[in-house]
Amino acid sequence: AQTVTQSQPEMSVQEAETVTLSCTYDTSENNYYLFWYKQPPSRQMILVIRQEAYKQQNATENRFSVNFQKAAKSFSLKISDSQLGDTAMYFCAFMKRLQGAQKLVFGQGTRLTINP
Amino acid sequence: DAGITQSPRHKVTETGTPVTLRCHQTENHRYMYWYRQDPGHGLRLIHYSYGVKDTDKGEVSDGYSVSRSKTEDFLLTLESATSSQTSVYFCAISEWGRSPLHFGNGTRLTVT
Numbered sequence: 001a002q003t004v005t006q007s008q009p010e011m012s013v014q015e016a017e018t019v020t021l022s023c024t025y026d027t028s029e030n031n032y033y034l035f036w037y038k039q040p041p042s043r044q045m046i047l048v049i050r051q052e053a054y055k056q057q058n059a060t061e062n063r064f065s066v067n068f069q070k071a072a073k074s075f076s077l078k079i080s081d082s083q084l085g086d087t088a089m090y091f092c093a094f095m096k097r098l099q100g101a102q103k104l105v106f107g108q109g110t111r112l113t114i115n116p
Numbered sequence: 117d118a119g120i121t122q123s124p125r126h127k128v129t130e131t132g133t134p135v136t137l138r139c140h141q142t143e144n145h146r147y148m149y150w151y152r153q154d155p156g157h158g159l160r161l162i163h164y165s166y167g168v169k170d171t172d173k174g175e176v177s178d179g180y181s182v183s184r185s186k187t188e189d190f191l192l193t194l195e196s197a198t199s200s201q202t203s204v205y206f207c208a209i210s211e212w213g214r215s216p217l218h219f220g221n222g223t224r225l226t227v228t
Contacts, residue, residue: 004158033214045159045206045219091158095214100166101147102210103174104217106158 004094006107013082014115020067021077021110023092029053033095034068034075035104040088048090051075079112087114119143122207122220130228135194137223139207141187148190149208149217150174150182159206165190197227 004025013019025034036048051059051068058066063080079086089111093104119142129135139148147166151159151174161174163182171182179201181193194201204224208217 035216037219043204043222045208045222047216047218050216098164098172100170100172101164102214103149103161103164104159104208106160108156108158 004092004105004107006090006092006110008110009108010111010113012113012115015082015084017082018078018080019082019112021079021090021092021112023075023077023107025073025075025092025094027073027094027096029097034066035093035095036064036066036075036077037091037093037106038086038088039091039109040085045091049077082114084114084116086112088112120207120209120218120220122205122223124223125221126224126226128226128228129197131198132196135197135225137192137205137207137225139190139192139220141190141209143209143211143218144187145209145211146187147210147212148184149210150180150190150192151206151208152176152203153206153222154203162192162205194225197225199227201225202227 032053034051038046038048049061065078067076089109091109092107121140123138149164150162153159160176165171165184183191204222206222207220210217
């Protein structure tokens with residue numbers, strides 16, 4: 001069974017610092033997709049970044065980047081030059097194949113606070 | 117933002133009553149999902165749909181049923197609400213098999 005583990009329930013950094021959120025997953029599949037979603041206090045789920053397992057290059061989106069280590073089944077999110085608006089819950093997710101569809105399996109989340 | 121509307125946004129109901137949550141999309145996406153979010157569990161899949169009248173169970177489907185009679189609408193029904201179903205419910209859509217899921221704004225359901 002696919003599982004996703006986020007070992008850091010909470011993190012807190014100062015504004016402008018760089019922070020890394022950890023995520024590990026377990027799968028026997030070879031081709032799959034990984035995602036990071038952000039959930040601010042508004043409760044909205046926002047896609048931050050996506051990584052395809054067959055791509056060796058790590059995905060980047062502006063200040064957000066990932067460190068994808070396929071052999072280690074690790075998928076960490078790095079936020080550079082953190083901003084107050086980055087305060088949110090962050091969820092790592094693995095896309096699993098289902099009958100007729102795909103589904104996201106989520107980790108438990110990391111609550112990130114950016115302090116002024 | 118993807119055109120996804122969940123209704124109601126908040127609901128309080130009593131134990132034993134039936135409850136229906138609605139998800140409406142304007143994107144004409146094939147895939148629709150219902151998740152619930154609880155502290156310490158992240159989001160867990162309740163049911164999903166891969167086409168009109170094509171639905172299947174997720175990992176926490178007990179006590180829930182769904183229906184999809186039109187591409188744009190996906191209904192989640194709690195047959196007889198229990199306190200353990202107090203949660204935030206999210207609808208999500210995706211265009212094709214491995215495209216990212218886009219989420220609605222959630223419904224906070226409280227069962228007293």
